[in-house]
Amino acid sequence: MSLVRYIIRRIFTSLITIFSVLIITFFITRALPGDPVLIRLPDRYTEEQYLKQMKRMGLDQPVFVQLIIFMKDMLTGNWGFSFTLMRDSQVWDLIIQKLPRSLEIMFISMIIAIFFGLMLGKIAGAHKNSKQDTLIRIISYLFVSIPAFILILFILQVNINTPFNILPMWGYKTFEYPEPPVITNFPLIDSLISGKWYLFVDLLWHMIVPVSAMVIVQLVLIMRQTRASMIDIMEQDFILTARAKGFSEKYIRNKHAFKNAIAPGIVASGFGFAVILGGMIAVERLYYIPGMGWLFYDATQWLDYPVIIACIFVYSIVAISFNFITDLIVAILDPRIRIK
Amino acid sequence: MVQEEIQERTELRTTRNLVSNSSSWISRNLKFLFLPKYRLNQLKPDIINKMDYIKKRHNRNWLKSPLTIVGIVIISIIVSIAVFDSWIAPYSYKDAAFAYFIDDWWKPPSHRHPLGTGLAGQDIFSRIIYGTRYSLIIAFTAVSISLVFGIALGMVSGYYGGWVDTFIMRIIDIILAFPGLVFAMAILAIWQSSIEKMIIILGIIGIPYYARLMRSSVMKTKEFEYISAAKVVGASNQRIMFRHILPNSFDPILISISFDIGRLIISIAILSFLGFGDYRYILWGDRIIDAAYNMWNAPWASFWPSAMIITTALGFMLLGDGLRDALDPRYQYKSI
Numbered sequence: 001m002s003l004v005r006y007i008i009r010r011i012f013t014s015l016i017t018i019f020s021v022l023i024i025t026f027f028i029t030r031a032l033p034g035d036p037v038l039i040r041l042p043d044r045y046t047e048e049q050y051l052k053q054m055k056r057m058g059l060d061q062p063v064f065v066q067l068i069i070f071m072k073d074m075l076t077g078n079w080g081f082s083f084t085l086m087r088d089s090q091v092w093d094l095i096i097q098k099l100p101r102s103l104e105i106m107f108i109s110m111i112i113a114i115f116f117g118l119m120l121g122k123i124a125g126a127h128k129n130s131k132q133d134t135l136i137r138i139i140s141y142l143f144v145s146i147p148a149f150i151l152i153l154f155i156l157q158v159n160i161n162t163p164f165n166i167l168p169m170w171g172y173k174t175f176e177y178p179e180p181p182v183i184t185n186f187p188l189i190d191s192l193i194s195g196k197w198y199l200f201v202d203l204l205w206h207m208i209v210p211v212s213a214m215v216i217v218q219l220v221l222i223m224r225q226t227r228a229s230m231i232d233i234m235e236q237d238f239i240l241t242a243r244a245k246g247f248s249e250k251y252i253r254n255k256h257a258f259k260n261a262i263a264p265g266i267v268a269s270g271f272g273f274a275v276i277l278g279g280m281i282a283v284e285r286l287y288y289i290p291g292m293g294w295l296f297y298d299a300t301q302w303l304d305y306p307v308i309i310a311c312i313f314v315y316s317i318v319a320i321s322f323n324f325i326t327d328l329i330v331a332i333l334d335p336r337i338r339i340k
Numbered sequence: 341m342v343q344e345e346i347q348e349r350t351e352l353r354t355t356r357n358l359v360s361n362s363s364s365w366i367s368r369n370l371k372f373l374f375l376p377k378y379r380l381n382q383l384k385p386d387i388i389n390k391m392d393y394i395k396k397r398h399n400r401n402w403l404k405s406p407l408t409i410v411g412i413v414i415i416s417i418i419v420s421i422a423v424f425d426s427w428i429a430p431y432s433y434k435d436a437a438f439a440y441f442i443d444d445w446w447k448p449p450s451h452r453h454p455l456g457t458g459l460a461g462q463d464i465f466s467r468i469i470y471g472t473r474y475s476l477i478i479a480f481t482a483v484s485i486s487l488v489f490g491i492a493l494g495m496v497s498g499y500y501g502g503w504v505d506t507f508i509m510r511i512i513d514i515i516l517a518f519p520g521l522v523f524a525m526a527i528l529a530i531w532q533s534s535i536e537k538m539i540i541i542l543g544i545i546g547i548p549y550y551a552r553l554m555r556s557s558v559m560k561t562k563e564f565e566y567i568s569a570a571k572v573v574g575a576s577n578q579r580i581m582f583r584h585i586l587p588n589s590f591d592p593i594l595i596s597i598s599f600d601i602g603r604l605i606i607s608i609a610i611l612s613f614l615g616f617g618d619y620r621y622i623l624w625g626d627r628i629i630d631a632a633y634n635m636w637n638a639p640w641a642s643f644w645p646s647a648m649i650i651t652t653a654l655g656f657m658l659l660g661d662g663l664r665d666a667l668d669p670r671y672q673y674k675s676i
Contacts, residue, residue, distance in 0.1 A: 013513070020514045032530060141407070145653035147606045149613060150646040153632060157639055275607065278521025282610045286632060296522070297614060300529035308526050319519045 102291035109214035117222030125230025226265035270326035411658025436466035446638035458641040485543025490550025498558030520545035557589035598660035
């Protein structure tokens with residue numbers, strides 16, 4: 001029962017956050033340089049035309065009404081047309097087309113990072129100051145301060161300077177291969193559904209470099225947190241009780257200590273997510289993945305305001321929903337969180 | 341209790357090595373000669389100030405870790421590079437940033453160019469030296485902006501509680517849920533990126549972290565008895581906040597400053613890599629994308645700036661770990 005209540009409360013706060021995101025993006029649109037009415041008018045225009053266009057765009061109404069209209073438009077996916085990139089295409093179509101490619105990489109790397117981060121953190125924390133622990137600590141020190149795009153640079157550098165040289169250098173699929181058919185927009189799933197398994201393998205093969213870079217960046221964060229909390233918990237009284245009862249050390253580690261040590265690591269991954277989204281844009285830029293980050297980057301270069309605003313909104317929703325999911329996982333695993 | 345501490349202290353004294361022993365003997369005796377009335381102080385009973393003792397223990401623990409020393413050395417080298425950049429760099433700032441050497445594009449390391457040349461034939465070594473100053477300036481100023489506002493907000497909300505607390509924390513939770521770096525990119529793209537705008541935006545993004553940290557720390561400190569004692573004496577709210585609570589709840593902030601500078605250096609690298617830097621100034625990430633296209637014929641051009649980014653961020657992270665070990669006894673030997 002308390003879990004349901006917690007989820008409802010959490011959904012409510014997420015909704016509040018989404019509304020505040022909308023309000024802030026609205027004020028960003030107000031503060032944009034240039035006149036939005038002039039963009040939609042021909043070079044020579046009369047006063048009457050200007051006023052008519054202004055009325056059609058709803059700019060003659062009070063700010064509060066405009067805010068409501070803006071919110072309604074954003075929430076119903078009516079995000080306008082792109083100025084520069086593809087003049088005829090709706091922003092909604094662009095984002096629906098590009099977002100899944102980024103989500104795929106983010107999702108896969110997140111799952112791998114959380115899994116291995118928790119595992120390595122558990123091993124390091126349970127065997128404090130042992131050989132494995134020292135090794136893991138050295139790895140975490142090596143990778144803690146490297147942004148993802150520099151990691152990709154280093155991987156590619158190693159790749160071209162060794163005789164193997166098998167990893168792909170750029171792109172999300174081999175250039176000559178056809179695009180996967182559009183079914184769900186997720187290239188991996190589409191290629192599987194349509195039975196083009198060679199495309200599926202190719203997509204996976206191209207994912208190795210960006211995914212491993214994203215994994216390492218997130219893994220270190222989770223690992224450090226899990227190790228610290230694991231050490232903290234292994235010194236507590238209930239572990240001593242379990243030992244006194246005669247449970248094996250492995251059982252205590254997995255069932256008693258690890259279950260309590262999961263939460264901080266996952267929470268840490270939630271906090272680091274904002275930076276990871278920014279890092280993902282750099283990764284897509286460097287590795288030529290035509291996903292959301294590349295769309296956003298292009299829009300900022302060409303000052304394509306509708307795309308920029310829609311991207312901010314979508315990125316915020318991705319971040320908020322990710323935070324929501326991590327909170328949910330933590331609440332399911334750790335009943336103490338629900339009461340707070 | 342005091343007896344035990346004195347005993348421990350004398351034990352420590354005996355374990356010092358010969359060099360420091362003799363040097364301290366010289367300094368001890370010089371004090372008697374040059375400082376008037378010094379011996380009078382020396383003759384007072386040796387009462388050990390407990391806080392003083394704890395501080396010394398902290399310092400020793402902090403320096404015990406070789407990684408912390410590595411961090412401090414890295415930071416001091418980086419800071420001295422930033423200060424003396426025009427003395428170290430072989431080329432002038434103009435040559436490194438704006439000049440165009442038509443014959444020197446992507447040249448390997450040589451006598452004239454110790455780390456090779458990059459785009460437009462500009463010297464990589466000079467570029468990474470000059471870039472240090474601006475990265476550090478952005479990081480330090482942005483941290484101080486978020487520090488001032490974050491501490492103020494966190495202290496007010498932690499000290500007063502009630503609806504003030506709820507109101508401030510709601511706003512902060514909302515800001516925390518935003519993808520900060522994406523917002524920074526959008527804003528920098530819309531309003532013509534420059535160093536000043538980068539500082540302001542990165543500073544604002546950092547405020548909620550400090551506010552949360554300060555709030556939890558203040559709420560812990562508020563419960564101590566000396567705060568109620570100060571209230572009973574009649575101290576004003578302002579005095580209690582700034583004279584009693586602030587110094588006693590500053591430790592977690594101090595730890596996170598160092599981590600945050602490391603984090604900011606990475607954020608600045610990402611921003612400048614994507615072209616949201618400042619065309620007037622050199623930042624480390626500026627030319628990495630051009631160098632990445634020339635990875636086959638000029639690997640040095642992308643390697644050295646990224647090595648500089650990593651080293652600087654690593655230095656601050658190591659210092660942060662060391663500070664945490666020294667100041668937060670709960671984390672001793674636990675942090676990675």
